[in-house]
Amino acid sequence: MSEPGPDRIAAIRRFNRFYTRQIGVLRKGYLDSPYSLGEMRVLYEIFRGDGPTASDIARALDLDAGYISRVLRHFEKQGLISRETSAKDARQSHLTLTARGRKTFAPLEKKSQVQVAGMLAHLNEAEQARVVAAMSEIERLLGHAGQADNELAYTLRNPKPGDFGWVVTRHAELYLEEYGWGEPFEGLCAQIVADFANKNDPARERCWIAERHGEPVGSIFLVRDSDEVARIRLLLVDPKGRGLGIGKRLVDECVGFARAAGYKQVTLWTHSVLTAARHIYERAGFTLTSSEPRHTWGQDVVAEYWDLRL
Incomplete structure (x- = not known):
């Protein structure tokens, strides 16, 4: 001291x-x-x-x-x-x-996001990263122990060059290792990422990358299904980032952004074997609306569809 x-x-x-x-x-x-x-x-x-x-x-x-x-x-x-x-x-x-509370809060949450974006807009990518890293370091050094430490052990950021390739590669590697999913699962992930990279609408679609100790450890995408429905895609938490609440935080960010963007519903497609993700969706208020058995990616799976009314 x-x-x-x-x-x-x-x-x-x-x-x-x-x-x-x-x-x-x-x-x-x-x-x-x-x-x-x-x-x-x-x-x-x-x-x-x-x-x-x-x-x-x-x-x-x-x-x-x-x-x-x-x-x-x-x-x-x-x-x-x-x-x-x-x-x-x-x-x-x-x-x-x-419902009135959500309607009141959503535009204020959006305004807060716009305010912070405006503060950073005059900085280049490297300068923005330095600001976020400096703030995270202040939080880490001055923060409290326990739950707060978990929150400060990682940061969420926009994707930067190389991140989309990491999302596809890490999905392919982890799902093969942990669930035995082979081709064409990697191709599906690559197509989702390519569609987002080439034609996303920043006002209504977002990607978040979770970063820890300077490397990506998680991802999630929120994309437009229709004017009223948004879809969550490619939620992933690398083993290096598990146990810190990253998955819950990523889903919460998606839901919050969807509300602020004016969507009425968030939907997603997952599988029964992905128990950790299912638990996160359930806690976030999503409801399982339908399921069907399939044989895909070399495995017998049960596809599930979950929805959340905003």
């Missing part, structure tokens, strides 16, 4: 003043909304969580339980959230956004 000198303290305070001004947290309404930054963070925790309780949110944000209660009562009066009594503890309620 080392006592920081006054110059370092002043530098950090200067950065804090710069960044709070940069993202507009000092304004009366965050993102020009009727809500403060604290209220928006509470909404975000409900949006991204799996039915969190008030206590869960208070712990996640390190906020006073009384303040959380007041914010939640305000949201409830506005019809933004609903409560469901916990089956395990009647004193606790699980919180979810109502």
Whole structure:
């Protein structure tokens, strides 16, 4: 441990003043909304969580339980959230956004994404990567232990040159090794990636790459099926990145982006043998709508179709 000198303290305070001004947290309404930054963070925790309780949110944000209660009562009066009594503890309620809450939150989430994109837009690819790496390093050094460490052990980013080739290669290698899937599975992956690379609409389609220690460890694509339906493709978490919650985070990013982009439904195609992925989809609120046995890629499989209404 080392006592920081006054110059370092002043530098950090200067950065804090710069960044709070940069993202507009000092304004009366965050993102020009009727809500403060604290209220928006509470909404975000409900949006991204799996039915969190008030206590869960208070712990996640390190906020006073009384303040959380007041914010939640305000949201409830506005019809933004609903409560469901916990089956395990009647004193606790699980919180979810109502349809009105999702409609309110989606444009604000989109506006936040646009704001950050605008901050980075004047930087080239290498400079953007440096900014993200520097922020991740600050989080790692100043963050807390436990769950936060898992979140800081990796970053999500847009694809860069070489990533699409990695997605195809790693899918082919891992699925052959773990499930015995052979040709034409690699060709299918290559076609999905090629279609996205050649004609994706950035406003309604995205790819996320999970990176850890400077190398890719996960991927997911969200593509347009129709004006109202988006499709998740090519969810993958490399063994080097498993156990950190990367799969859940990737799916959550897809769902959040789909809501902000105005889709009404997210659909996906998977297989019964992919138990970890199925569990992630189920926890995210997807419902198994149909299944059928097939013989493909050299194996007997059960194809499954899952849907989520937004």
